[in-house]
Amino acid sequence: MKRRALALAGFATGALAGTVLYRRSAGRRRDRVDIYFDDGSMVSFVEGSPEADRLLPVARDVLATARR
Amino acid sequence: MDPAQALADLAEISSQIEVAVLFDDDGAVVGSTVDDADTARALVRGALGLLEGAGSFRSEGGRVTQLEAATSEGSVFVVRGDGRGIVATTGPQPTVGLVFYDLKSCLRGAGKEPEPEKPKRRRRAPAAENEAGSDEA
Numbered sequence: 001m002k003r004r005a006l007a008l009a010g011f012a013t014g015a016l017a018g019t020v021l022y023r024r025s026a027g028r029r030r031d032r033v034d035i036y037f038d039d040g041s042m043v044s045f046v047e048g049s050p051e052a053d054r055l056l057p058v059a060r061d062v063l064a065t066a067r068r
Numbered sequence: 069m070d071p072a073q074a075l076a077d078l079a080e081i082s083s084q085i086e087v088a089v090l091f092d093d094d095g096a097v098v099g100s101t102v103d104d105a106d107t108a109r110a111l112v113r114g115a116l117g118l119l120e121g122a123g124s125f126r127s128e129g130g131r132v133t134q135l136e137a138a139t140s141e142g143s144v145f146v147v148r149g150d151g152r153g154i155v156a157t158t159g160p161q162p163t164v165g166l167v168f169y170d171l172k173s174c175l176r177g178a179g180k181e182p183e184p185e186k187p188k189r190r191r192r193a194p195a196a197e198n199e200a201g202s203d204e205a
Contacts, residue, residue: 029161031139035122037130045125055121059137059144062114065107066087066157 031056071099074178082170084163086142087111088156090178098152099178115146115155134171136164143167149175 031047033055045052069077071090078088079101090098091112100108122132134147138160145156145167154175158167 029138029140031137033122033137034135034164035125035132036134037126038133039130041130043125051125055118055137056139058114058117058121060139060141062111062118062137062144062155063139063142063157065110065114066102068107 033059069177071178074174075099075101077177078170078174082167084158084167085170086157086159088154088171088174089115090152090154090175091115093151093153111155111157114144115153118144118146119148119153134168136168145171147171147175149179152179154178 031052032044033052034042034044036042045055047053047056075088075090078085087100087102089100089102089108089111092098095112095116097105097108097112100111102108102111118135118137119132122135123129132148134145137144140160142160143158143162143164145154145158147154147168149172152175154171156167156171
């Protein structure tokens with residue numbers, strides 16, 4: 001009986017931890033830059049790509065300037 | 069509509085936008101929700117830097133019409149129209165489509181020529197009425 005309760009508690013704890021980890025990783029959005037062109041096309045660069053790493057610091061400067 | 073009115077309307081309808089600056093293609097500030105002129109100029113410099121950097125990523129040379137740079141601290145939006153552009157900042161995770169729509173509306177409003185006055189209806193000449201009256205008598 002005690003063994004069964006322990007197994008149940010262990011399963012519940014594991015399920016809860018798994019849910020929290022999944023939600024945390026899914027909820028975290030990466031910094032990115034979306035660019036739209038006059039021909040209707042769009043490209044998206046996520047943080048870590050050379051293009052985003054060039055533009056994101058400029059964007060952060062703009063945000064800092066706006067909130068000064 | 070003048071740029072100041074267009075920006076005032078934008079600030080009223082969009083609660084997500086923190087600051088917005090309208091600028092000419094040459095980078096001159098046309099209107100701003102920011103009181104400090106230096107800050108407005110710095111925001112425009114940043115916006116032009118983003119547009120230039122974004123345009124250089126394409127070898128075919130397409131013109132960048134709008135962009136969003138999203139960070140964990142907030143987002144920067146830049147929209148470019150005919151001869152004018154607008155840069156705006158928001159908090160994190162804004163409603164992207166709505167912000168772009170509001171910025172384009174503001175840009176259109178700021179660039180719109182004043183509507184021509186409606187032509188006034190001509191009144192019938194009183195002499196003709198008098199003539200008609202004298203014929204009857």
